[in-house]
Amino acid sequence: MAESVIRALYCRSTSLNLSSKKVRDVPTCVSRLTNLSVLLLNNNSISSLPVELLSLQQLEELNLGNNALKQVPCVLGHMESLKKLYLFGNQITVIPPEAIGGLQNLVVLNLNHNQIQRLPPEIGSLKNLEHLSVLDNKLEEVPAELGRLTKLSELNLMSNRLSSLPKQLYQCKGLTKLHVARNKLTSLPEGIRALKKLQVVDVAGNKLSMFPVEFHLLPLKELYYEGNRFVRCEPRQSVQNVEVLSLKELVARFVLREDRKWSSLVHKMLLHYPNLSALLASGSCCAVCSSPFLTTWLECVHFVSLRNARCGGWQGLEEPGEQAAGQVPSRGSLD
Structure with missing residues (x-):
């Protein structure tokens, strides 16, 4: 040295x-x-x-x-x-x-x-x-x-x-x-x-x-990122249970479906019933299956807690009284 x-x-x-x-x-x-x-x-x-x-x-x-x-x-x-x-x-x-x-x-x-x-x-x-x-x-x-x-x-x-x-x-x-x-x-x-x-x-x-x-x-x-505990946040379609619809809802859905057909008799005659047209104007359709409905309807939804399941830029939406993360509600009326 x-x-x-x-x-x-x-x-x-x-x-x-x-x-x-x-x-x-x-x-x-x-x-x-x-x-x-x-x-x-x-x-x-x-x-x-x-x-x-x-x-x-x-x-x-x-x-x-x-x-x-x-x-x-x-x-x-x-x-x-x-x-x-x-x-x-x-x-x-x-x-x-x-x-x-x-x-x-x-x-x-x-x-x-x-x-x-x-x-x-x-x-x-x-x-x-x-x-x-x-x-x-x-x-x-x-x-x-x-x-x-x-x-x-x-x-x-x-x-x-x-x-x-x-x-x-x-x-x-x-x-x-x-x-x-x-x-x-x-x-x-x-x-x-x-x-x-x-x-x-x-x-x-x-x-x-x-x-x-x-x-x-x-x-x-x-x-x-291996060896962690990542939460899977994949949206899923809901499983539809048997529905019991009112007569009003059944008829409204039939009319809304027929109204989409330009050649149907219902579509042609609906112009002569302004009150019915006004009622049906509040209808909507499912974002997943596109089926029409009159009453506000919950369909094909997946609730996710923002606190526990926000991941990779995708996030669910919570409502007051949110359901637990991962729970998928079945389709049903909110009336």
Whole structure:
């Protein structure tokens, strides 16, 4: 390891690879490599970083993956030139606000395979962040400040404990990929329709029963939704029971049917009975079978609860005293 550092010093290198060197403590002499733009320290046993690393003011990429960190080192919050930060495969449980608040130029942040329970609100200050991955952690919630990441292109929150996503997610207008599989989501934010660049959505293995209204209008190229509890909302024709109609209704239906025939005697004579014509003017016909009727009639209807069965832009209509979702009333008079 010492040879690698000395060689980098002699050559004024812009990158240093100390991966898989069984490093426990980052040698302070690394801080003398002020020209470094890439520093690879992954696959070691590092548990902390020396403050001397603050001298690396041109460092743009830092890989600390697969080490022994228990929290994000606070010294990182002052390395403002960082664009790519990899912290996957550690034992991180806490992200101090001061550790990320100053990373204004960060583009990629990888926190996969840790034990993080929450992201600090300061995550919203990473205004240039494009890729955020917190796969396989213990997240129970995501801060609303995530909506400030207007340049965010890919968000990976797979394999956590999330039961919901913040409604402010719709403010991430540049989002193209959303991975939230294997969580405990029961719904998606209604405003997700505003993400007009969204191309890939993975919600597999959650507890979703429906998609938000207008979800089907998103320009998706890939959608993964298996392992959920989606409600089927397919309209069905009602099963007609035996009807007992009044004589008035039977006659009215006969006259209405005959009136459709231009050559029938009923159609020709109806002009001489204005009162009967006025009565029949209130008649209507079934939207499904087109049969005429006089009395207001309920026919071929499927009631669906808006609260429980709204899905993919299709929704049923409720009336006061609505029937249970999925119940199909048989045809009958409303008189």
